[in-house]
Amino acid sequence: MTSPRSYPATIAAPVEHELVIKKSRFITRVEPVASFEEADAVIARIRKQWWDARHNCTAMITGLLGDQARSSDDGEPSGTAGVPMLEVLRRRELTDVVAVVTRYFGGVKLGAGGLVRAYSSAVSQTLDLASLVHRQSLTQVTIDVAHADAGRYDNILREWVLHHGATLGDPRYGALATFEVWVPAQELDRLADDIAAASAGSVVPVIGEERVVDVPG
Incomplete structure (x- = not known):
């Protein structure tokens, strides 16, 4: 790679x-x-x-x-x-x-x-x-969950980004709660695996665009 x-x-x-x-x-x-x-x-x-x-x-x-x-x-x-x-x-x-x-x-x-x-x-x-702001090429991932599960996934993702060089976008709340995560390309499979494990396979992350994102250092 x-x-x-x-x-x-x-x-x-x-x-x-x-x-x-x-x-x-x-x-x-x-x-x-x-x-x-x-x-x-x-x-x-x-x-x-x-x-x-x-x-x-x-x-x-x-x-x-x-x-x-x-x-x-x-x-x-x-x-x-x-x-x-x-x-x-x-x-x-x-x-x-x-x-x-x-x-x-x-x-x-x-x-x-x-x-x-x-x-x-x-x-x-x-x-x-x-204070430095680092810049990385990250891929957008969106994760839709039921409102009743939003608090749990919010905690999971906040913890996850700390250990995988990723950053969270702002969540959106419509019919479902949508979380946005910006992820290094080499961590995409790991995120999919961890979300699958947390949801027993019921939640599937959607891969979006790639862009250079500011990440506070």
């Missing part, structure tokens, strides 16, 4: 962190975004917030495979800010994220190597505070 394709992760929510190096303040904001346009809006907002700062350096990666990237040194010596920030995002295997490091100059020059380390550390330390 071929291994499932891996996708870059993103972050669940914005994170902010401040670092002081030789009297310079490095205020880092990292936010999840869905496009370059959203990233540009974040950058514009932060530039307005920290309008009196010497530099607002940026790095962004977007796209399901993390194949679109941009960075800016914003007046720092070329290659000392934006690219090192971008490298941290790539090393962490992230996408759909923008990082902005605002620098208030403290009067002490750091040199090119010092700047690279400062901007890299600023982004890295901020990402250490972030």
Whole structure:
């Protein structure tokens, strides 16, 4: 069996962190975004917030495979800010994220190597505070049960997804209770077997579409 394709992760929510190096303040904001346009809006907002700062350096990666990237040194010596920030995002295997490091100059020059380390550390330390959202290619499975059995299957499925790399969608309640589970391809047979065992063969999961789904880390 071929291994499932891996996708870059993103972050669940914005994170902010401040670092002081030789009297310079490095205020880092990292936010999840869905496009370059959203990233540009974040950058514009932060530039307005920290309008009196010497530099607002940026790095962004977007796209399901993390194949679109941009960075800016914003007046720092070329290659000392934006690219090192971008490298941290790539090393962490992230996408759909923008990082902005605002620098208030403290009067002490750091040199090119010092700047690279400062901007890299600023982004890295901020990402250490972030909650990750992983992305997997999962297959939709729907399971219809009688309302009287809904509580039992809800418990079974909540426990099942914890151990099989799967995630639950929102249940729907019509004539029957319909549960939605997003399952890795290699776990589909196992789910069918476990549901058959739980229902004495009376409940048959229905296989649906495959898509890339966000899974909180």
